[in-house]
Amino acid sequence: MSDILPFLKSMISTSGLSGYEAPIAELIAKEWTPLADEVTRSRLGSVHGFKRGSGAAKPRPSVLIATHMDAIGLMVSRIDGEFLHITSLGGIDPRVLPGTPVTVHASQSRTNLPGVIAMPPAHLLPEDKNSGVISIPYLLVDTGLTARELAKHVHVGDLISFATPPVELGEGLLSGHSIDNRASVAALTLCLQALKNSAHVWDVWAVATTQEEVGGLGAETSTFALRPTIAIAVDVTFASGPGASGYETFALGKGLTLGIGPTIHPFLYQRMKEVAQRIEIPAQDEPMPAYSGTDGDALQLTAEGIPTMVLSIPERYMHTPVEVVAMKDIQRAGRLLAEFIASLEEDFMSKMKWD
């Protein structure tokens, strides 16, 4: 398999907050164009890469693989002289914000301004808000510009991304922001590369979805438009590490997780498990007792309902500016997806059993 690291690094250096995915969508569409038969965009901005299958059935069954490309971030809520007040876009823990370098995407000047999230001294905050964790409405962003300069650049509503650059933590581990879920987009890209040289009966829809972090809007609408026979959500899951242990966490770099729970169709789980075992890709079961917390929840409930599977890549420090993922797990996910797709026979659906 190819070295996907440079593409993943460029993805996590490209902005694409929920609802504003255009820059990252463009990058992904460009990467997928030589790998797919057709690359299109949904009404809500998701990237659709279509790869025709070889099956004779009409209509040909299709599998949709959803990897969300949107990232969490912040938005300017108010401008106060040299400072920006902020609000969150997606699930952000205020405990990681003070001192974090950010990029302000200034809409008036169409420039990217460097900045930092500032924690104001206690005497400037209301008494019941000025100690311990300072919540997001009380934090500020400082760009180093004067009030006059800032007013020429920034509008209320402008987006703010984390600015932590990608770094490799030794061999095979990548750290940065927005690895959730660009890591899965990278895996899907590897899958498309593998499918170039491998026969598959089913049609394939590779989808980079929008707005997962704010409710799965892209997944829901793309699935409705494309109406696949089955669907797979690929996302990151919790890797064990400092502060994170227990049944919800999985070792980093030691393989993937296969979801089990009401979101997941047991027959798809079974097939994916068999494929993983056959090609010797380590995959643990991940209990998802109610929701999967991924695009899978939206995929399953689209139209008259779609059999859904959730595949996950362990990641440390999810939703912080310093997420960590193992490149080996991304390679594994790409390969497992391709082998799973290649395993789908013409009459797979008729074999689908509940008991």
Add this chain to the structure above:
Amino acid sequence: MLSIAQPQFKLLEKLCNAMSVSGDEGEVRRIVLEEIKPYADEIQVDALGSVLARKKSAVKNPLRVLLDAHMDEVGFMIVHDEGDGIYQFKTVGGIDSRHLAGKQVIVGKDHLPGVIGLKPIHLAERSELRHAPEVDALRIDLGAGKAKIGERATFATKFQRAGGSILSKAIDDRIGIAILIEILKHAPKQIELCLSFSVQEEIGLRGAKVAGHYFEPDLAIAVDSTPARDLPHHEGEENYLYNARLGFGPAIYMANNSTIDDPRLVRFLAQMGDKHKVQYQFRQPGGGGTNAGAIQRSRAGAPVISVSVPHRYTHSPVSISRVADWKNTLNLLHISLQEMTRELLHR
């Protein structure tokens, strides 16, 4: 007037990106030694690791003036290897632990990249989210990298310029180091200029204590960087406790926890600023301390004063200062040294 141009920015960038945690200041020391070699008459590294330099005067029995800036920065020390690239660490110097989670760090002489992560928000209990994580609960994650116990670490943030500002992890006090080097390059002839590039300021003004003893100066100036708490009040009330403000020039000290600055020197610096139209501000008297406090009580004592370039977000991954304040601090000090005579110390 001295100017801040490309060479000065390049030097400050190099100084700021170096790692020089208190007690392990080698990286900055090497830069300082290389920079001052062509200009100083005497250079030595003392018993603690400070760089002490002297520029002789052209006159007989000159006023001996000591300028001090500290080479060290706050940071971390690796204290325990938990395996799998996970390391426990302690802070060195005053760091608010709320600035740690979610940050990139560099570790050891090779600046090995690492991160300080945090349990994902999804897994945190509601009660956990209300409490800032303590240092003891956080770890440096080096992934596949390896560190040794005792190695130092600091924030990985790189020097940046934005508009009329500079952004860096270590403006405190690399900007003072840069100012001392620039003044040495344009050293006034009528004084004996002594320079102490001190170690271990952040953990108790240690380097300056012995440097003051060594030089036995007639007077001393600590050139440091002071916190600017000039942010807006959340409800729009006046912020009357700003300490110092960005864009208002060098902050002249009058009193803090370590010193009452010599009133003759306070008056003289202000007069020089007025006379030469160099903008300055008085730092609000209050807490904090600088190397002036250590030098003042060395040997039989020395008149001292502190002058600081203000910066926001002290001891955090990113501090911000204004280039104009840097330039005005450099020039206020330079013209003051040029016009300084023994008269100044007569009561």
